[in-house]
Amino acid sequence: MSLDDRALDVLFRQARTHSAFTPEPVDDDTLRRLYDLLKWGPTAANSCPARFVFVKSREAKERLRPALAPGNVDKTMAAPVTAIVAYDLEFYEQLPRLYPHADARSWYAGKSDEHIRSNAMRSGTLQGAYLIIAARALGLDCGPMGGFDHAKVDAAFFPHGKVRSNFLCNLGHGDPARLHPRNPRLDFDEACRIE
Amino acid sequence: MSLDDRALDVLFRQARTHSAFTPEPVDDDTLRRLYDLLKWGPTAANSCPARFVFVKSREAKERLRPALAPGNVDKTMAAPVTAIVAYDLEFYEQLPRLYPHADARSWYAGKSDEHIRSNAMRSGTLQGAYLIIAARALGLDCGPMGGFDHAKVDAAFFPHGKVRSNFLCNLGHGDPARLHPRNPRLDFDEACRIE
Numbered sequence A, B: 001m002s003l004d005d006r007a008l009d010v011l012f013r014q015a016r017t018h019s020a021f022t023p024e025p026v027d028d029d030t031l032r033r034l035y036d037l038l039k040w041g042p043t044a045a046n047s048c049p050a051r052f053v054f055v056k057s058r059e060a061k062e063r064l065r066p067a068l069a070p071g072n073v074d075k076t077m078a079a080p081v082t083a084i085v086a087y088d089l090e091f092y093e094q095l096p097r098l099y100p101h102a103d104a105r106s107w108y109a110g111k112s113d114e115h116i117r118s119n120a121m122r123s124g125t126l127q128g129a130y131l132i133i134a135a136r137a138l139g140l141d142c143g144p145m146g147g148f149d150h151a152k153v154d155a156a157f158f159p160h161g162k163v164r165s166n167f168l169c170n171l172g173h174g175d176p177a178r179l180h181p182r183n184p185r186l187d188f189d190e191a192c193r194i195e
Helices: A005-013 A028-038 A058-067 A070-078 A091-098 A113-137 A150-157 B005-013 B028-038 B058-067 B070-078 B091-098 B113-137 B150-157
Strands: A050-055 A081-088 A141-145 A163-172 A192-194 B050-055 B081-088 B141-145 B163-172 B192-194
Touching: A005 A113, A005 B028, A005 B113, A028 A113, A028 B005, A028 B192, A050 A058, A050 A113, A050 A163, A058 A070, A058 A081, A058 A150, A070 A141, A070 A163, A081 A113, A081 A150, A091 A113, A113 A141, A113 A163, A113 B005, A113 B113, A150 A163, A192 B028, B005 B113, B028 B113, B050 B058, B050 B113, B050 B163, B058 B070, B058 B081, B058 B150, B070 B141, B070 B163, B081 B113, B081 B150, B091 B113, B113 B141, B113 B163, B150 B163
Parallel strands: A050 B192, A192 B050
Antiparallel strands: A050 A081, A081 A163, A141 A163, B050 B081, B081 B163, B141 B163
């Protein structure tokens, strides 16, 4: 059941990080289809800690602007959608429903902040990668970014509760004419070994 | 350039976490093809901090055994391959080659351990998710796990240098007859909002 070469190109081999997008919008139905794919990716104890804000409106983009690193402002303000990939530090409250065959809530509730945050970050980041790949599978292009002030994003978008920003990802239809040459990757023998 | 329904099923909608695999082996060439897909996924400043050990031999599996949580021993010892997804805390030494158009090494070298570790974990975990999805794209099934003693794995597989384990992922051809019913996921409106 492996995928064909064209699919592997779309997902990995020819996919690029985009800074410039065409004016073609991304409609809300596409964002719902995107979540309905990425949600199936595996997380620890099915904890699904990621939370996503899809920033589309001018008003919401302006709330995001002051948090962006200078080099990320123009491209993010111009992108059709900017996804805030975040994680909920109270994810464990959903575990009785998400992982009903064990008392998984007790593995986190009342444990150290570091233990809770570490799971939220690890599984929430996996879900952020599922978002990137699922977006490509739906014909979208991505521009993920780490250059922003996390505290400012959290204050502007998650003022209540325990949701924290992880990374940002612009979404839209990339303009291939404005790509730079691709950076190299490590060879197999630099990054991997078989034992 | 969106993928067809069958591909979306293979990657996300029908893909499952497997504990039981058929005896069909995973050859080394497939592991190389797996890396040659996942390596293209985006990371912060193309830092590519993930390192992968593909544990296949009986000897290497026995070195892994004492680190496994009791519930993960039998399935991991029986799996054709167990990938140790790890990250290199000295990833920044590769940045002059991986990200040549800026002095990205200086963004990490000499900075706080927390700053370095946080990037290694975030981008290294993204790469772990790319491994899961790329494996599915090649027709493999995955069984990712967090239940193990990180210090024991690091001592057994990364005794030198600054590579640290992140999570484990069994790889092979899953036995669909031994799957349990699927756990639920959060609805769109529980995990997402559009602003």
